[in-house]
Amino acid sequence: MRTSPRDNGLWMTIFVNVLFLGAIGLFVSTPNWSTSGIAALAAAGVVGVVGGRFSNLRAIRYVGPTRASVFITGTPLVAAVAGWIFLDETLGIVDGLGGALVIIGLYILIRSRSTAELLPGSTSAPSPRIGYVYAAAAPALFGLAFVIRKWGLRSFDSAVLGALIGAVTALVLLTLIDAGRGGIRMRLVDNFEELNWWFVGAGVSISLALISQFTAFEFVAAWVVGLLQGTQVLWVMLLSSVFLRTEERIDLAVVTSVVLVAGGVTLIVAAL
Numbered sequence: 001m002r003t004s005p006r007d008n009g010l011w012m013t014i015f016v017n018v019l020f021l022g023a024i025g026l027f028v029s030t031p032n033w034s035t036s037g038i039a040a041l042a043a044a045g046v047v048g049v050v051g052g053r054f055s056n057l058r059a060i061r062y063v064g065p066t067r068a069s070v071f072i073t074g075t076p077l078v079a080a081v082a083g084w085i086f087l088d089e090t091l092g093i094v095d096g097l098g099g100a101l102v103i104i105g106l107y108i109l110i111r112s113r114s115t116a117e118l119l120p121g122s123t124s125a126p127s128p129r130i131g132y133v134y135a136a137a138a139p140a141l142f143g144l145a146f147v148i149r150k151w152g153l154r155s156f157d158s159a160v161l162g163a164l165i166g167a168v169t170a171l172v173l174l175t176l177i178d179a180g181r182g183g184i185r186m187r188l189v190d191n192f193e194e195l196n197w198w199f200v201g202a203g204v205s206i207s208l209a210l211i212s213q214f215t216a217f218e219f220v221a222a223w224v225v226g227l228l229q230g231t232q233v234l235w236v237m238l239l240s241s242v243f244l245r246t247e248e249r250i251d252l253a254v255v256t257s258v259v260l261v262a263g264g265v266t267l268i269v270a271a272l
Contacts, residue, residue: 001061007190008057009199011174014049015191016203017167017210021160024211028160037155038165040148045166048145050173056138062131069236070257071135074102076227076268078143083222086147091223098267105260108253146222149214159214163207227268 001008059068077099083089153162178184191199209229216225 004190004196004199007196007199008054008061009196009202010050010054010057011171011178011187012191012196012199013053013203013206014167014171014174016200017049017207018164018171020204020207021164021167021210025160025164028158030161031157034155037152040152041156041162041165042169044145044148044152045169046173047141047148049166049170052138052141052145055134055141059131059135059138063135064240068135068138069232070105070261071132072139072142072229072232074136074139075143075146075229076223077102078140079146079226080143080223082144082147083150086151087222089221089223092271094271095268098264098271101260101264101267105257105264108257108260143223143226146213146217146226150217150222150225153214153217157218159211159218163210163214167210224268227265 056068056072059071080089080091080095080099084091149162149166153159156162156165175184175187178187213225213229216228
């Protein structure tokens with residue numbers, strides 16, 4: 001985002017998802033056709049890839065990658081509720097305690113930040129709270145998308161093709177939105193006139209993550225996938241402190257938050 005002040009990388013990362021997953025999809029077997037399964041996977045692409053990733057990227061620009069990623073640890077809480085309603089997945093007392101620790105950790109982190117740290121070239125949010133609104137919306141959308149994806153995979157069982165269906169749906173939707181706004185030419189110019197290879201690399205990484213995520217749905221509950229994926233904050237903390245030191249800092253509030261979140265993750269995993 002440092003070199004692309006007008007673009008959060010959403011369109012390019014999804015475009016790379018389609019190319020990467022499409023290439024791999026040529027070498028995997030196709031399951032039996034299921035209209036309901038494919039429709040669910042497409043819907044998950046809209047909810048998770050468009051809605052969730054848009055909110056997450058906007059949050060990163062407004063409040064920084066570390067704090068935006070801490071919010072993502074709330075994804076399993078949303079997935080747990082939605083999974084209980086739609087997939088008959090259950091939670092116990094220990095699971096609830098773990099979730100409470102995660103929420104407390106997030107609260108401490110938010111209270112420690114009175115202003116939002118912006119990436120260079122970005123425009124200021126209307127208020128610091130807007131950045132946190134986007135950050136909070138991301139896990140809600142991601143968690144719901146996890147449940148929709150698992151439901152879709154029950155009928156159309158292919159991790160690669162399932163991820164591809166969601167990515168194609170998201171790319172088509174974003175392109176139609178740009179076309180409706182008359183901004184499709186500007187989108188292409190921003191993404192291809194001076195190709196941002198960081199966005200391309202992010203797209204490849206996300207593609208591999210999607211394959212891993214969809215494969216995990218075959219073995220564990222949707223909320224568990226979201227839970228373990230939420231540990232990305234630990235990696236973001238480490239990498240941001242090394243490469244983005246002008247935007248991110250690790251202080252006592254951040255460390256306390258991470259410890260509580262990690263403790264909550266540990267409790268939930270121990271209850272499996």
